[in-house]
Amino acid sequence: MDSTVNLLCTRERLGETVTELRATPVPEGQIVGDTFVPAEGCIVATGWETFSYQFGTLGTELWGETKTVFASAASALPSIAIYILVILACMFIYRAVKSGLTKTADYTSLKTVTFGDESAVRSDLPASILSIVLIFIIWGSFTGSALLPGFLHLPAPFVGESSFTYTLEDADGNRDDAEVFIRVIPAGAAASDMVFDPGAGLAKNDGAEIGIYRSDNILWDSNDDVTRRANGARIVAINGAEFDYAFGTDGAGRAPSFNVGFARVAITDRGSINVVPDQGWQMQPLYLPAPEVVWTRFIEIAKYGYQNVYLTVHLGFSLFRVIVGFLLGAAVGIPLGYAMGLSNWFRGWFDPIVEFMRPVPPLALIPLVIIWFGIGEVGKIFLLFLAALWIMAIAARSGVSGVRITKVHAAYSLGASRWQILRHVIIPNSLPEIFTGARVAMGVCWGTVVAAELVAAEEGIGKMITTASKFQNTDIILLGVIIIGLVGFGIDMLMRWAERRLVPWKGKG
Amino acid sequence: MSSTTGLTIENLSMRFDLPNGGHVQALQGVSLDLKAGELLSVLGPSGCGKTTLLNIVAGFLAQTEGTLMLNGHEINGPDAERGMVFQAGALFEWMSVRDNVSFGPRMAGRKAKDYMGNVDHLLEVVGLQDFKEKMVYELSGGMQQRVALARCLANDPDVILMDEPLGALDALTREKMQSLVLKLWKETGKTIILITHSVEEALLLGERLIVMAPRPGRIHREYRLPFADMGVNADLREVKKHPDYAPTREEILNMIWDMEEEIMGTAGEEA
Numbered sequence: 001m002d003s004t005v006n007l008l009c010t011r012e013r014l015g016e017t018v019t020e021l022r023a024t025p026v027p028e029g030q031i032v033g034d035t036f037v038p039a040e041g042c043i044v045a046t047g048w049e050t051f052s053y054q055f056g057t058l059g060t061e062l063w064g065e066t067k068t069v070f071a072s073a074a075s076a077l078p079s080i081a082i083y084i085l086v087i088l089a090c091m092f093i094y095r096a097v098k099s100g101l102t103k104t105a106d107y108t109s110l111k112t113v114t115f116g117d118e119s120a121v122r123s124d125l126p127a128s129i130l131s132i133v134l135i136f137i138i139w140g141s142f143t144g145s146a147l148l149p150g151f152l153h154l155p156a157p158f159v160g161e162s163s164f165t166y167t168l169e170d171a172d173g174n175r176d177d178a179e180v181f182i183r184v185i186p187a188g189a190a191a192s193d194m195v196f197d198p199g200a201g202l203a204k205n206d207g208a209e210i211g212i213y214r215s216d217n218i219l220w221d222s223n224d225d226v227t228r229r230a231n232g233a234r235i236v237a238i239n240g241a242e243f244d245y246a247f248g249t250d251g252a253g254r255a256p257s258f259n260v261g262f263a264r265v266a267i268t269d270r271g272s273i274n275v276v277p278d279q280g281w282q283m284q285p286l287y288l289p290a291p292e293v294v295w296t297r298f299i300e301i302a303k304y305g306y307q308n309v310y311l312t313v314h315l316g317f318s319l320f321r322v323i324v325g326f327l328l329g330a331a332v333g334i335p336l337g338y339a340m341g342l343s344n345w346f347r348g349w350f351d352p353i354v355e356f357m358r359p360v361p362p363l364a365l366i367p368l369v370i371i372w373f374g375i376g377e378v379g380k381i382f383l384l385f386l387a388a389l390w391i392m393a394i395a396a397r398s399g400v401s402g403v404r405i406t407k408v409h410a411a412y413s414l415g416a417s418r419w420q421i422l423r424h425v426i427i428p429n430s431l432p433e434i435f436t437g438a439r440v441a442m443g444v445c446w447g448t449v450v451a452a453e454l455v456a457a458e459e460g461i462g463k464m465i466t467t468a469s470k471f472q473n474t475d476i477i478l479l480g481v482i483i484i485g486l487v488g489f490g491i492d493m494l495m496r497w498a499e500r501r502l503v504p505w506k507g508k509g
Numbered sequence: 510m511s512s513t514t515g516l517t518i519e520n521l522s523m524r525f526d527l528p529n530g531g532h533v534q535a536l537q538g539v540s541l542d543l544k545a546g547e548l549l550s551v552l553g554p555s556g557c558g559k560t561t562l563l564n565i566v567a568g569f570l571a572q573t574e575g576t577l578m579l580n581g582h583e584i585n586g587p588d589a590e591r592g593m594v595f596q597a598g599a600l601f602e603w604m605s606v607r608d609n610v611s612f613g614p615r616m617a618g619r620k621a622k623d624y625m626g627n628v629d630h631l632l633e634v635v636g637l638q639d640f641k642e643k644m645v646y647e648l649s650g651g652m653q654q655r656v657a658l659a660r661c662l663a664n665d666p667d668v669i670l671m672d673e674p675l676g677a678l679d680a681l682t683r684e685k686m687q688s689l690v691l692k693l694w695k696e697t698g699k700t701i702i703l704i705t706h707s708v709e710e711a712l713l714l715g716e717r718l719i720v721m722a723p724r725p726g727r728i729h730r731e732y733r734l735p736f737a738d739m740g741v742n743a744d745l746r747e748v749k750k751h752p753d754y755a756p757t758r759e760e761i762l763n764m765i766w767d768m769e770e771e772i773m774g775t776a777g778e779e780a
Contacts, residue, residue: 406599409569410657414613414664415589424616428603505602508646 005032006050009042021045021053083138090130136291143290144282154281157212159184164239164260166220166273168203171232178203180218182263184210184277187285202226202233208275213284215276217268228271235273238265289475294482297475306476307467309459315483318453318460321377322445322491325384329441333389334434337396338426354393362387362448366455375456380449387448388441395437399430432506435499442495446488461487514580516543516566516668516700521575523561523726534725535561539575541719541728545667548694548701548737550715552708552761554768558726559704563670566702567591580667589613592666594657594674600645606632606656607641613664624663631659634696635689651682655689662697671703675710687713688745695741708761712736712754713745720761722768730764732757 007022022042030036038044045053103109114120140148144156161183169175181196194207204223210216226233236242243256245267257266263277285293301311339346340354362383373379403426411425453462461480468476499506523536536558543549551559564570566577568587577584579591592613593599600609608615610632614624632638635655645653654674661669674690675683687710694701694714705711711718716737722729734757740748748754 404598406595406597407601409567409587410593410595410599410660411601411612411616412569412587413567413589413591413593413666413670414616414660416612416616420616424612425601428601431603503603505644505646508602 003032005036005038006045007038007042008045008049008053009039011041019053021050021057083134086134087127087130091127094126094130139288139291142281142283143285143288143293145290145292147290147292155278156282157184157280158262158278159186159212160262162260162262164258164263164265166203166235167237167240167242168220168224168226168233169236170202170226174202175236176202178220178224179205180220180273180275181205181207182210182275182277183207184212184262187212198223210275210277212277213279215274218273218275220273234271235267238267238273243267286472286474289478294475294479297473298479301476301479306464309464311464314459314461314464315487317457318449318462319487321380321384321449321452321460322442325381325449326388326438326442326445328381328385329388329445330392330438332385333392334396336389337393337398338400338422338430340393340397341400342422342426350393354390357386358390358394362444363451366452369452370456375458380452380457383452384445384448387444391437391441391444392434395434395440396430399433399437400426402433403429428505431503432499435495435503435506439492439495439499442491443488446484446491450484514545515547516541516702517576517578518542518566519576519578521562521565521572521577523558523565523570524573536565536572537725537727539726539728543700543702543717545580545700546698548703548714548716550703550705550711550718551721552705552711552718552765553721553726553729554723554765554772556726556772557721557723557768559721560672561726562721563672563702563704566668567593567670589617589664590667592661592664592669594654594661594669594671596673597650597653597677600653600656600660602644602646604645605641606637606643606645606648609645609656610659610663612660628659628663631662634693635659649682651678651686654678654686658689658693662693662699666699668700668702671701673704673706676706683710684745688740690714691737691741694737708758708765709749712758712761713740713748718761720764723772729768732761 003026004023005026007024008019009022010017010019012018024039026032026036032044036044108120108122111117111120137148137152139145141152141154144153161181163179163181165177165179167175167177178199178201181194183194185191189211191209194209196205196207198204202225203220204225206218206220206223208216208218220235221227221229221233224233228234236244238256238258239260241258245256255267255269257264259265263275266274266276268274289297298311305311305313336346336350336354340350341347365383365386369379369383373382407425407429408421411421416424449460450462450465453460454466457463461483465477465480468474468480518539518541521536521539522534524532524534526532539558539562541549551562553559561570565572566584568584568591584591601612604612607628611621611624611628614628615621629638629641632641635658637652637655637659640648640652645656648656654677657674671690675686678686690701690703691714693699703711703714705714712734713736715732715734718732718734719728720730720732721727736748736751736754739751
């Protein structure tokens with residue numbers, strides 16, 4: 001019999017007794033409750049035990065995750081608070097300046113009740129401009145952007161040469177000072193030999209070249225007259241600050257460390273010196289490239305492409321998929337919605353399908369679509385077709401149900417046929433709803449195409465991001481995100497413009 | 510006038526089931542004979558079946574008993590021979606004023622040169638000759654109702670059914686529109702059924718007036734009134750000074766007041 005049984009096993013782990021639920025296959029020929037003998041320390045779990053264990057562990061896990069999430073959110077609070085304070089400060093400054101200028105005296109500005117009157121709340125253009133500028137300032141100051149004046153930069157990582165001294169003591173108590181020269185070089189810069197005077201005495205000067213954001217262990221005794229191993233030499237002070245530390249013992253966490261200005265210097269358990277140059281407050285280019293870097297990349301990719309595919313091709317493929325998928329979805333969805341709005345039979349037929357498919361996000365279908373259609377264009381366009389189909393069907397259906405019955409009655413009384421009523425009353429009356437649906441559908445399609453390309457594609461803006469992430473080209477990832485946002489915004493603006501042009505009677509019925 | 514012209518309603522009843530197993534008797538035994546060219550106004554408290562009656566005549570609802578005959582044939586579904594004017598919201602806001610008015614003839618497949626003259630004439634009659642190219646949502650409520658009247662007339666129906674056509678207008682506009690309705694009625698000679706909540710309007714416009722009673726909806730009382738004829742091309746305010754006007758108004762108001770009290774158990778403010 002090929003079956004599986006849940007076992008409740010108790011065992012020791014790190015001195016603790018833990019109980020686990022394990023699904024175990026039942027060996028051929030054995031019967032649970034009869035010939036089947038569970039492993040040592042295990043019993044066959046009852047249905048209730050299986051159930052309560054699963055929910056118990058689920059609860060524990062989710063509680064742990066909740067704590068992590070809230071801790072992360074709490075750690076972000078100070079930054080958010082500073083951001084809000086800056087914005088509020090700008091608001092007060094702006095209002096103070098504005099109150100000194102001549103006031104506009106249009107109707108809305110004369111309203112005294114604005115708190116609670118939504119129509120009196122207008123988007124303040126300076127606030128919008130400030131919002132965008134502030135994002136770039138934050139971006140620039142965290143990346144040390146050349147576009148920003150230096151005083152706006154957060155502390156940068158240390159680059160250049162500096163030194164600190166250490167004091168050596170050998171087994172006989174003889175002491176000598178020596179200097180360690182450190183040169184921190186920018187990422188990608190060519191390494192060069194360090195030339196320095198070794199000096200005299202027991203301890204000789206040392207030197208090390210460290211890449212930015214990296215650290216190094218200085219083996220100070222490699223050139224000294226006395227060494228740790230042979231002479232029991234050890235370091236007793238850094239920059240004159242003495243310390244007492246028993247090397248080689250289990251003193252984890254107690255090794256002394258010093259701030260020498262440009263770096264953090266720590267003595268390791270084995271007596272070597274670990275140097276971590278100051279990393280500043282800025283983000284590494286790998287995590288967040290500066291705005292001008294992204295811009296340069298944009299120019300480069302626009303001119304020469306990325307990985308042999310031009311930006312226009314990436315963008316063109318993504319837009320092609322969205323437009324074809326959307327048009328197909330609309331071409332099927334709108335008639336479907338009309339049929340559902342006009343006929344009992346079609347309403348009954350498609351309601352279960354539409355209502356079931358509507359909450360399924362198209363992204364969840366990506367694996368299935370890849371299995372069915374492969375990674376070619378057909379699959380992706382099918383996915384976008386599905387994304388647009390239900391939205392457009394529902395928009396058309398609610399467009400039909402939004403037709404005032406008096407209009408239909410009036411048209412019948414004026415002698416119009418069913419077909420004429422569809423053509424001259426129902427379709428024009430539902431166009432505003434269909435346009436709203438089309439805006440939503442285009443937004444969803446644009447989001448879906450990027451996600452589909454992230455999973456599987458030859459080209460496309462999402463594919464560009466995936467490729468860039470494999471090569472850690474953060475600038476291109478960021479560029480892709482910006483392009484996706486701008487194009488999505490542009491599509492919506494275009495749809496709004498078309499709506500204003502084509503259905504000026506929206507909301508006027 | 511032969512006996513086959515005009516609208517004949519015989520023993521009309523309307524009864525429909527409710528989901529909870531009960532039923533509503535919206536109309537019971539309504540009989541009415543309307544000659545061609547008559548203007549009938551229908552009054553009654555809310556729920557007396559006025560609108561149901563109009564919807565049955567228009568062909569939007571099927572009666573459960575009785576017959577309706579118009580010009581010798583039975584009424585079966587909506588038709589261009591019975592035009593409707595609604596309270597509001599029945600204009601096509603995606604069309605210009607002219608396209609709204611010419612909708613009927615266009616749908617009938619007639620050539621533009623055959624009907625455009627009439628459309629322009631009607632727009633002039635209702636005083637909208639300067640607004641032909643405007644979209645209907647750019648017009649005021651009173652102007653929109655004038656478009657609705659013109660649209661109905663452009664289709665040249667035998668009967669015009671008006672469902673509180675002036676109900677959404679302000680008092681002043683309403684008075685002007687009442688004169689317009691009377692003028693159009695006299696000029697075109699159409700048979701008109703007009704449903705209204707306003708006793709004054711029913712008195713001023715109705716050559717005949719029926720007061721309906723609720724539960725079940727039925728004709729309670731019928732009047733023949735001289736005021737509509739007096740009001741054609743005259744000042745309606747002068748008509749109201751006629752010695753019969755005020756007593757008739759009071760009588761009908763009391764009648765409806767009593768019905769409303771019976772329904773709600775409280776006094777309504779206006780019949």
